[in-house]
Amino acid sequence: MYIFRSIHEIINTIAAARGLLTEMFEKRKMLSFRYSDALALLKDDENRLKLLIEKEVIRQNGNFVELDARFLDFFELLLEANEEINTAIIDENIAFLHELMDYYEKEQIASRKESYVRNIKITFQKIARTTIRNIMNLQSSIDNAFKHEPTYQIKIAKLENLDKKRIHIQQLIDTTENLILHEERRFFQQATDEELNRILLELRSELQLSAHSLIRAQQDIINYLNQIKSQVILVEKIRKVKYLQDQFELRSRSNLSEVLEREHSVLVEGNVPSSFKLSLPYLSTDEARPVILKVLRNLQYREIIRSNEAGAFSEEDMESQAMYQEVIDLEETLSDYIQAQAQARWNDASAPEEDLFHYLMHYTFAREVDEQERTTLFCQMVSLYENRLRISEEFGLYHQYEYAKVYPANS
CATH class of the missing domain: 1.10.10.10 (Winged helix-like DNA-binding domain superfamily/Winged helix DNA-binding domain)
Incomplete structure (x- = not known):
């Protein structure tokens, strides 16, 4: 080398x-x-x-x-031309921060303590840049996988793998927050550096924005997978119609005749193509050369489109349902909570308020939602709709979860 x-x-x-x-x-x-x-x-x-x-x-x-x-x-x-999502760098930087903070506490020489603080500030800035870049690449990769990948099996696999990377990025954001607020609180109490405090404020603000972006990325992945599911169902229906047509049983085994009798749109009537044939003597002249070249270009273009068509669906693609889930509308859930609290106060002004976390734990969703996902929904709603909620100084305990009590802002 x-x-x-x-x-x-x-x-x-x-x-x-x-x-x-x-x-x-x-x-x-x-x-x-x-x-x-x-x-x-x-x-x-x-x-x-x-x-x-x-x-x-x-x-x-x-x-x-x-x-x-x-x-x-x-x-x-x-x-910044690399589309790779690299979460290992953030892991390494977090581990490096723990090492530097440990060295700082054990060091007695002031100048060497300052050098450790300087490296800590640089590492926090690296984490911020890397996290933002990873999220930008994640969103771009999600859109590209759905819009440009022609093979449905690969498209689904890419979206599922990107969702795993999204979860990993969220875990790293939570780990960084925990490091600042809990794990290394002793270091931050000792290292009173004004620039470090400013860097931490900026970092926490960027991490909060990053968490919001990850929520959007999660919703995009779920929406894209649901769209693929709809496309699979549509293609399956088209194949059944094609099969019946090939067997000359379409009219006898379907209600096609009734549908066509009720439908009178121009789209169903179709267009009658006006075609004509060129004579051989004309085709042999120089005047016909541009026409022949144009036809050849059209044929080549059709061949390119045909080569980019997605492959056939397997039976496994048709039957797999586990990868899709219904998106929970956070806005609608929050509106239900605020309306429920307003109605409860109208019925009995002296009745105690129900906090948002307790409400979500007993809320009836359209699908089965476990405790862990309900906790995640609580965090998302507090982050996204902070201006519509009031975070109190009281804390509640639900099973293994300790949480801040949150109420409607106008209560």
Whole structure:
């Protein structure tokens, strides 16, 4: 492995091949970049190309070359052009924070304590940037998987895997919050640094916004999976109709005739195509050449569309139902709670108020919802509708959950 001797050497090496590196980075997702093309971009200076290979800026594979992974990661990081969702970096930074805070408490020299605080501030800033970038990549990947993946099995698998990454990001946000508020409270009491306090305030604000974005991502995933379910059902019906048509039993085994008699829209009537045939003598003339080329282009375009069509559904795709769930409308649930409290006060002004958490634990949803999910709904509603609620200083206990009592804002 080649080791650069100085930053000056790295900058000079990249600057001398900036045209080639720019071209290779823009085409990084292509399967191949020819050695001859790289040589042409360096004005046929093979010594410069061999020097780049020797310094492992680029790698050669037979007649092809590619950017080295270290430089590729470096360029993507600075340009924010990487769509990868990497939660391991946040895990590592959280573990590193615990180490630094432990060193800080054991250190006696003031200057060395300050160096640990400086590294802690840098690490918190890294966590904020990485979390925001991961969420942006997550939302983009969810949309791309649903809109551009042609194979339904892969589309469903991608959405399910992205949902697992969403859960992992949420867990890391919760871990970071817990580190700041509970686990390392002793450190924050000792390290009275104004800049650190400002960084923590900004970090907590960004983590709260990130949690809201994850709620939206979860709803998008559920909505997309439900849409796929609807498409599967529609395709299944179309296949049944096609089967009956092929067996010449469509009219006898369906109500098609009755439906067509009641339907008089222009769409059902269809359009009668006006076609005509060109004579062979005309086709042999130069005047007919543009017409022939246009027909060929249309045929090629149809072939491209046909090659991008999604594959057939398997029996497992048709029968699988476990991956879909009904979306719970948080707005409607909150409105029901506020109306219920208002009605209770109208009936008996002296009756005690029911807090939101207790209400949710006994609320009847359209589907089965366990305690853990009801707790998650409580946290989501408090985060999203803070202006419509009043968080009291009282705490309640429900089974293993200790929670702040929340009431309608106008109560």
